[in-house]
Amino acid sequence: MYVIFGASGNVGRATATALRHAGHDVRAVVRNQAQQDMFTRIGCETVHADLDDEASLHRALDGAHAVQMLCPLPHRDPDPGSAMHRMIVTAARALREHPHLHVVALSDYGAELDEDTGITMLFHELEAAFKQNVPRLTLLRSAEHMHNWMRVLPAALATGRLPSLHHSLDRQFPTVAAQDVGVLAAHLLSEARDEDGVRIVSIEGPSRYDANDVARAFSEATGRDIAALALPRDEWTATLLRAGLSTNHAKLITDLYDAQNAGRIDVDPRTERRFGTTSLRDALAALTQTVNA
Template sequence: MFVVLGATGKIGRATIAELRRHGAPVTAVVRRPDSAAELRAMGCDIAVADIQDGAALSESMRGATAVQIICPTSVRADDAAAEMKNSIRTIVDALDRNRPSSILAISDYGAHLASGTGITLTFHHLESELKKLPAALTFLRSAEHMENWSRQIGRAVETGVLPSLHHPTTKLFPTISAPDVGVIASELLLSDTHAPLRIVHAEGPNRYSVEDVARIAAELAGRNIAASEMSRPDWIPALVRGGLSASYAELVAALYDAHNAGRIDLEPGVGEVKRGRTGLREVLVSMTQSS
């Protein structure tokens, strides 16, 4: 039996859809029963567990042969790093009590680095804690999600300016559509490979720059849109205005400092790369149409 945490998110839903398409038994772990109707209709068993409820989380994994986990991000927490570490501790404890034979963790590009990567340090910590468990581990390190541009595209269509924390705007960076990460995860879960540790990097069919994002958005919206480097002192105030806590905004800013220094990429000489099929234009279509 496969157990999938974060079942209502873009990655979890895509993983579950593919597992069920292959007839695999799935328990979908959700925080609220009222969010499970679609998953139940797909043929999933449903387990209700908050990520901070160790007993419920452990019960949701009972009898699992494989578990897919994702660490929730605490975007409004007063101490985001501490809260996410607490979530990791609860997840790892639940896994340790149930001892599934394999675990797939959704991780992040740059998770191999032990310092100076902001929010990505959470994934470094997740990987380090999981390595203590007696299970076949797969770390699926995801590139930045294309869907993250939804926070800025509407405003860019209105103003003609797409501000970015990526510097310079011509720099190519890895990115992937979030549902494609779930599809890749399902393929890994269904494979016969059960190595003690497997590291897989997931990115889209191409790398893009912020100027590429602005150009495609402009073509779709039918107006000029210019890519613009947001001044470093403006990052945290802008992120907080966008709904992040100051603590989480600091972690995001540190991540983009690492990005702009060229540190967030494949781990050199380690693991493999799997590519999603969805291109950036396909993802941006719905964003510009709704703007």
């Protein structure tokens, strides 16, 4: 039995689907009825669990031989960093009680760094906690997800300008489609792991892109003229707060992009490297079509 935490997310859904297509038994961990119905239709068992509730994690893990673990940043929490830290501690403690499991934990480019990386610092904490508590561990570090750009598409359609925290606009950065991460995760889960140890795999897309490429892809997908706009650094926090983020959440994002723009966050060359097949153009076109539908 393969257990997928965060099954309703873009990566988790792709992992569960790939495993089911390969004929494997899958248990999707969900939080509401609507999510449950989606996975029941493709033949998954479903279970309700909460990363703040250790007892529910044990129920979800019962009978499993491999698990995909995601500790997401809780966007609605006023202090999302502290909330995610608590989830990491709870998940690590629960996994320690199931030492036979092969765990594929979703992580981030830059998770090897131990200071001043914003959101990525939380994945550094996750990796450290899981290394201490999970004997058979695969860490899957992914580049920035292409679908994150959908958050600023409404502003781009309204103004013709795509706001970017990537500076400069022609600086290329690694990015990857969520479905490619999910497909790779399914492959890693299904590989036999008979020995204890930590394996670290990194994934990004087939090419690197810059913010101008993103604007061009949206222009093609929407039929609208959209140009990238480098949002001035001194406007970042106010813009994020106007978008509804808490002060703590905004700080995590600004620290992250400061580190990225300084060239500190990239693939760790010591890891195994994999490359997805979905281009930025295809990913954004598909996402835009879904929103329109």
